[in-house]
Amino acid sequence: MNDxxxxxxxxxxxxxHPIARTIRAAGHELWLSGGATRELIAGRxxxxxxxxxxxxxxxxxxxxxxxxxxxxxxxxTYELRTPVSPDSLVCTVLDTDLSTxxxxxxxxxxxxxxxxxxGTDLVADSRQRDFTVNSxxxxxxxxxxxxxxxxxxxxxxxxxRALVPGDRSTDPLIRTALALRAVKFLVRWExxxxxxxxxxxxxxxxxxxxxxxxxxxxxxxxxxxxxxxxNECLGDVPADRQTTAASTLxxxxxxxxxxxLGSTVRTADQR
Numbered sequence: 001m002n003d004x005x006x007x008x009x010x011x012x013x014x015x016x017h018p019i020a021r022t023i024r025a026a027g028h029e030l031w032l033s034g035g036a037t038r039e040l041i042a043g044r045x046x047x048x049x050x051x052x053x054x055x056x057x058x059x060x061x062x063x064x065x066x067x068x069x070x071x072x073x074x075x076x077t078y079e080l081r082t083p084v085s086p087d088s089l090v091c092t093v094l095d096t097d098l099s100t101x102x103x104x105x106x107x108x109x110x111x112x113x114x115x116x117x118x119g120t121d122l123v124a125d126s127r128q129r130d131f132t133v134n135s136x137x138x139x140x141x142x143x144x145x146x147x148x149x150x151x152x153x154x155x156x157x158x159x160x161r162a163l164v165p166g167d168r169s170t171d172p173l174i175r176t177a178l179a180l181r182a183v184k185f186l187v188r189w190e191x192x193x194x195x196x197x198x199x200x201x202x203x204x205x206x207x208x209x210x211x212x213x214x215x216x217x218x219x220x221x222x223x224x225x226x227x228x229x230x231n232e233c234l235g236d237v238p239a240d241r242q243t244t245a246a247s248t249l250x251x252x253x254x255x256x257x258x259x260x261l262g263s264t265v266r267t268a269d270q271r
Contacts, residue, residue, distance in 0.1 A: 005032070005140050011095060011100070011102055012051065012052050012102040014074075015070075015080065015093060015103065016052065016102075016103065018070050018071075018074060019066070019067045019070050019071075019093070020140075020141070021070075022067070022069065022070040023056065023058055023066055023067075024141070026058070026062075028056055028057045028058040028062075028063075029056050029057045029139075030054055030055075030056040030057075030058075030141075031054065031055055031056060031137040031138060031139055031140075031146065032052060032053070032054060032137065032138040032139075032140055033053045033054060033055040033134070033136075033137050033138075034053030034104075034134055035049065035050075035053060035134070036049045036051075036052050036053060037136050037137065037138045037145075038133050038134055038136060038156065041136060041145070041153070041156060041157075042156055042157075042161075051101050051102055051103065051104065052102065052103050052104070053103075053105075053106075054103055054104070054106075055105065055106055055107065055108055055109075055125065055137065056105070056107060056108070057107065058107060059089075059107050059118060060084045060089045060090065060091045060105065060107055060118065061084060061091075063082075063091050063105050063107070064082045064083075064084050064091045067082045067091070067093060067105075068082050071093075080093055080094060080095065080096060080102075081093075081094045082094075087116070087225075088106070088116055089106060089107065089116040089117075089118055090104055090105065090106045091105045092104050092105075093105075106118065107119060108120045108121065108122065108124070108125040109124075110124065110125075110128070111124075111127070111128045111167070111169075121148075122137070122146060122148035123148045123149065125148070126147075126148045126149030126152070126166065127149065127166055127167070128166065128167055129149075129166040129167065130165065130166060130167060130177070130178050130181055131164060131165060131166055131178075131181070131185070132149060132151045132152045132155045132162075132164045132165075132166050133155050133156045133161070133162075133163070133164075134152070134166070135147070135148065135149045135151075135152045135166055136152040136153060136156070149166070151164065155196075158196065160194040160195060160196045161189065161192075161195050161196065162195070162196040162197075162198075162199070163182060163185055163186070163189075163195055163197055163200050164199045164200060165178055165182075165199070165200055168203055172208075172211055172214040172215050172218075173215055173218065173222065173226070175207055175211060176211060176212070176215050176226055176256060177226075177229060179204065179207070179211075179249065179252075179253045179256055180226075180229055180230055180233045181233060182200060182204075182249060182253075183233070183234060183242060183245045183246050183253070183257065184233040184234055184237075186248065186249075187234070187237050187242070187245050197248065197249070200249065201248070201249055201250065204249040204250045204252065204253050205250050207250065207252035209251055209252050209255060211252045211253075211255070211256055212255060212256045212259040212260070223263075226260070227260065227263065230260045239261050242257050242261065243257050243258060243261070246258075
């Protein structure tokens with residue numbers, strides 16, 4: 001796994017380690033998280049990694065400040081930008097074209113609030129992750145794999161990989177986001193063999209049939225965010241494959257996907 005992080009040909013190689021040194025010098029911890037850790041542990045290879053997700057003890061604003069400081073001191077990378085999303089508290093380090101994300105950082109997640117919050121420990125953070133397989137962290141300074149929730153490695157390495165929700169919120173927007181990501185993984189993993197979705201299906205069975213309508217009631221801006229996430233997760237997947245995968249998670253998720261696909265078609269027709 002560490003070979004990926006020192007690979008000089010990787011687009012993030014020139015920014016990751018200088019930023020990491022600055023973050024740690026300021027007294028904060030930093031870990032590789034999310035898709036890169038998951039895919040590499042699963043043995044999918046570095047070609048499956050498009051960018052790096054990081055988490056740590058620094059708040060997003062502090063991370064952005066220290067990252068910007070590092071990049072401004074480096075003559076080759078001074079053009080990179082480090083915006084922070086107020087909706088998610090994610091800090092994204094963009095390449096010089098300002099469209100390609102190299103690093104996405106979010107502090108250790110803290111739930112129970114009506115707004116995004118960070119500032120917790122590793123165990124509590126693991127419970128805020130969308131799926132247990134995304135709760136595994138990698139300490140690339142000490143070369144340690146950390147499974148604070150004690151279920152991520154098991155669900156990733158079982159004979160049939162298990163897609164188990166970590167955050168079981170009742171909030172319609174969070175449920176919608178997790179459902180879209182779940183369908184993405186089902187489509188992505190279908191060629192690799194069976195996926196154990198028993199716990200996931202038991203949870204999605206609780207979703208109300210009008211889940212999509214509940215989200216749309218929050219306004220056009222919120223619905224546009226959901227459409228953007230749908231496009232990000234499944235934009236290159238044929239509609240029939242989306243709805244087939246969604247149908248395995250129950251009528252509410254299937255109806256959600258059909259609603260999104262229908263609104264996408266109408267939006268395209270209106271242009």
